[in-house]
Amino acid sequence: MKIVTSDQMREIDRYTIQELGIPAASLMENAGRAIAEEVLRFKGDTNCDRWLLFVGKGNNGGDGIVCARHLKDAGMQVTLLYAESPETLTGEAALQYRIAKALGLPCLIYSPEQTIEFNDYTGIVDALLGTGAKGAPCGVYASLIKEANDSGLPIIAADIPSGLDADTGVVHDPCIRARITVSLAFLKAGLTQYPGAKVAGEVIVRYIGIPNVLPPGMAGTGTVLTEETLRGELGVDVDRPREEDGHKGTYGHVLLAAGSLPMSGAGLLAAKAALRAGCGLATWALPAALLPHVVGTVPELMLAPVAGSGTGAWEEAAADEVVRLLAARDVLAVGPGLGRFPGENDFLRALWEGTTRPLVVDADALNMLAAGDGLAAWTRRDSAATILTPHPGEMARLAGLTTAEVQRDRIGLARRFATEHGVTLVLKGARTVIAAADGRYFVNYTGHPGMATGGSGDVLTGLIAGLLAQGLDAVQAAALGVYLHGLAGERAATKRFNPASLLAGDIIEAL
Numbered sequence: 232m233k234i235v236t237s238d239q240m241r242e243i244d245r246y247t248i249q250e251l252g253i254p255a256a257s258l259m260e261n262a263g264r265a266i267a268e269e270v271l272r273f274k275g276d277t278n279c280d281r282w283l284l285f286v287g288k289g290n291n292g293g294d295g296i297v298c299a300r301h302l303k304d305a306g307m308q309v310t311l312l313y314a315e316s317p318e319t320l321t322g323e324a325a326l327q328y329r330i331a332k333a334l335g336l337p338c339l340i341y342s343p344e345q346t347i348e349f350n351d352y353t354g355i356v357d358a359l360l361g362t363g364a365k366g367a368p369c370g371v372y373a374s375l376i377k378e379a380n381d382s383g384l385p386i387i388a389a390d391i392p393s394g395l396d397a398d399t400g401v402v403h404d405p406c407i408r409a410r411i412t413v414s415l416a417f418l419k420a421g422l423t424q425y426p427g428a429k430v431a432g433e434v435i436v437r438y439i440g441i442p443n444v445l446p447p448g449m450a451g452t453g454t455v456l457t458e459e460t461l462r463g464e465l466g467v468d469v470d471r472p473r474e475e476d477g478h479k480g481t482y483g484h485v486l487l488a489a490g491s492l493p494m495s496g497a498g499l500l501a502a503k504a505a506l507r508a509g510c511g512l513a514t515w516a517l518p519a520a521l522l523p524h525v526v527g528t529v530p531e532l533m534l535a536p537v538a539g540s541g542t543g544a545w546e547e548a549a550a551d552e553v554v555r556l557l558a559a560r561d562v563l564a565v566g567p568g569l570g571r572f573p574g575e576n577d578f579l580r581a582l583w584e585g586t587t588r589p590l591v592v593d594a595d596a597l598n599m600l601a602a603g604d605g606l607a608a609w610t611r612r613d614s615a616a617t618i619l620t621p622h623p624g625e626m627a628r629l630a631g632l633t634t635a636e637v638q639r640d641r642i643g644l645a646r647r648f649a650t651e652h653g654v655t656l657v658l659k660g661a662r663t664v665i666a667a668a669d670g671r672y673f674v675n676y677t678g679h680p681g682m683a684t685g686g687s688g689d690v691l692t693g694l695i696a697g698l699l700a701q702g703l704d705a706v707q708a709a710a711l712g713v714y715l716h717g718l719a720g721e722r723a724a725t726k727r728f729n730p731a732s733l734l735a736g737d738i739i740e741a742l
Contacts, residue, residue, distance in 0.1 A: 232436060232460075233443070234453035234642075234674060235417045237362040237397040243416070246446035258440050259290065259323045263297020265437035266389050266413045270298070270356060271305055273387060273411055279353040281308040283384075285375055287359040287393070288315050293324030294389050294415070295358025296331050303336060311338040312347070314359055314371050343374045349382035357386050357407045360393035362419055367403035368394050376405040388412040391419055392430050399640045400427030408432075416441040420453065423674045424641050425661050453642065456665070456675040456714050467707050469714075471509055479511035483700025486535075486560040487693070488516045488553050488582070489567040492543025495525055497568025497594065500686045500735055501693035502532050505564070507742040508697025508712070514560060516553050518543050540572070547574025550581035562589045564696035566596030567689040576603030583609055589616035589699045589708075593692040597621050601628035606652045613653045613668075616705035620657040620692055646672050655705040657695070659688060663713050667706045675710075677717025679724040679733070686735025691716045694742070715742065 235243065248255050274280065284299045286292040292314075299309045317328045317340070331338070339345075357379065359372055368376055376393055379386055386409045391397050394406030400421040412431040414422055421427045422434050445452060454460050461467040474481060485505040490498025498515055505513045506529075513532055517525070518539030526534065537552040539545060557563050565582055572578075579599045583590070590612065592600065597619060600606060619629075623641075627634045630648060637644055641664050649656040649666035658664040661680075666672045695712035703711065716738065723737040724730040 232455040232457070233417050233445075234420050234423060234455065236420050239449060239452060240362055240417060240419070242446055242449065243441060247441045250446070251442070253440060256323050256326060259293050259327065260297055261439035262294040262389075262415045263327075264301050265415065265439055266294060266298040266356065266358075266387070267301035267305070269411060269413045269435055269437070270302060270354070270387055273385070274307075274354075279385070280306070281352045282310075282354045282356060283347075283349075283352040284309060284311050284356040285359045285379065286311055286313045286317070287361070287372065288319060288324070289361055289363065290322070290324055291358050291361030291389055292320065293322075293327045295356055296324070296327040298356055298358065298389065299336055300331065300334065303334075309336065310352070311336055312375075313338060313340045314375055316340055341371055341375055343371065347378060349378075349384060352384060355379050355382065355384050355386045356389060357393050357409065358389040359407075361390055362397035364393070365396075368405060373405055376407055380405065380408050385410040388431065390415045391422065395421055395427045395430060397421045399643065400424030401639055402426045402430055406430055411435060413437055415439050418455065420642050423453075423455070423662055428662065451646070451670050453672040453674055456673040456677075456710055458714075460673065461711055461714060465707050465710055467703065467711050469711070482509055482511035483562065483697075483702065484512040484514065484560040485510050485562050485564060485693075485696045485700045486514050486516060486553070486557050487567075487696070488563065488565040489569055490515070490517050490521060490525075491545060491568055491570035492518070492521055492524070494568030494570060495521055496686065497689045499525065499528055500689040500739065501564060501567040501696070503529050504690040504693030504739050504742070505697035505700070506531055507739050508694045508701075510697040510700040513697070514556065516549075516556055518545055518549070544570055545572050545578070547572075547578045550578045550585070553582060554585040557586050557588050560588070562591070562696050562699045564591040564593070564692050566593035567692055569595040571595060571598070575599045579603070580609060583612065587612075587615045589618075589705065591618045591620065591692055591696045591699065593620045593688060594625075597625045598628060601625070605629075606654075611653045616699060616708070617654045618657060618695060618699075618705050618709050619654050620659060620688065620695065622659045622688060626658055642672060642674070646670060655709050657691075657709050657713060659691070663717075665706070665709050665713055671706070673710050675713045675717055677714055677721060679717075679720045679730060681724040681727070681730030681733035682717075682720040682738065684733055684735055687720070687738060690735050690738050
């Protein structure tokens with residue numbers, strides 16, 4: 232399923248109408264019918280049959296008028312509530328107003344001084360503001376949105392809830408809180424990210440006659456990460472079959488530089504996840520003083536003690552040993568539980584520039600990147616798979632922003648960072664964004680709130696590294712890893728009496 236921004240949707244509309252020759256009135260007719268069908272589906276066999284349709288001045292309002300016609304034809308009672316005088320409507324929306332007027336559809340023109348008898352209705356269709364609206368609603372639109380939310384009636388939004396930023400998912404004040412959002416033609420980016428996803432309710436994408444073919448030259452659209460996406464667009468066999476004559480060398484060898492005495496569990500989780508991902512072998516490079524504390528905890532795991540301070544912490548000199556170990560291994564994952572230490576910038580740079588092996592960077596290694604001279608000053612690893620897996624706080628440090636700024640435009644920031652630095656970026660959180668260096672991006676819908684627990688990110692790092700070791704490229708491994716990580720979290724949550732009890736280790740066991 233394709234994800235588009237408001238500008239992309241505008242260009243798709245233009246291309247469809249002007250280049251392909253499909254009439255705009257036909258698209259509006261299809262859009263309004265689609266919304267009406269979802270209202271009828273929501274209504275079902277109930278007596279929810281008196282609907283108030285909020286109509287704005289743009290094409291979104293025109294869709295609402297068409298919706299009202301189809302609901303009336305289906306036997307429902309409808310009233311059009313125009314936010315402004317319908318005489319100001321233009322284009323196809325004006326045409327739909329004239330049709331509604333000729334048919335005698337009941338209508339009102341909103342005034343803040345006028346009391347709307349919401350008790351006379353059983354539902355609202357929000358067709359006030361479409362994807363082209365920017366900023367917080369004001370004037371009569373703000374008043375209508377507040378009254379709709381306060382009414383307690385179920386609201387079905389046409390294309391996007393009024394007051395929601397179609398590109399970022401930012402929820403302006405006020406914003407419609409919809410039970411259902413009927414996204415027309417394509418999924419809008421703002422519907423995929425929180426908090427927008429929350430106010431949108433159930434999101435349903437409906438075909439309205441726009442061909443599922445993007446205009447020539449259009450790039451930067453996203454895709455919802457599904458099994459079909461993984462198989463079709465990314466060429467990944469989600470079943471991960473094993474060769475009958477395969478052996479441990481067939482499936483790659485992961486090296487992890489992770490863990491310190493206070494955070495040894497992070498290294499263990501990442502290493503065990505790499506093995507569960509299906510790699511043939513995994514070696515954990517760790518400070519020598521940590522070795523006695525973890526021997527035998529994961530019998531399938533090989534341990535490689537390296538130079539340390541004697542306290543279980545890492546030191547700069549260990550970078551040379553990690554690079555030497557990596558010469559006989561396929562992938563390096565660095566960061567989980569690593570800690571911070573003197574010379575950390577030179578340590579990480581030695582790993583970054585000292586090998587062409589695929590590299591997964593997480594946790595403290597990301598903080599080292601942000602604190603040191605970092606990516607802009609380092610040699611680009613364009614010839615090697617490089618995956619960064621920040622949570623929003625780590626992303627904020629990498630980008631020089633606040634966490635709130637990161638969350639306000641997750642998709643846009645992830646895409647810009649990935650293309651600028653030539654990496655694959657996994658911006659973690661609800662609806663994780665996977666951004667590729669070539670501008671592609673994917674949004675993941677698998678997962679469970681119970682996964683909000685320490686160590687979940689370490690599991691994802693190991694999982695991605697284990698998939699890389701089996702020959703997947705950076706985008707394939709990142710996308711499949713995120714998808715499987717979320718699925719495992721869902722499975723693990725169902726096995727707990729309360730999902731709040733979920734631990735990161737449960738995710739590994741559900742892989």
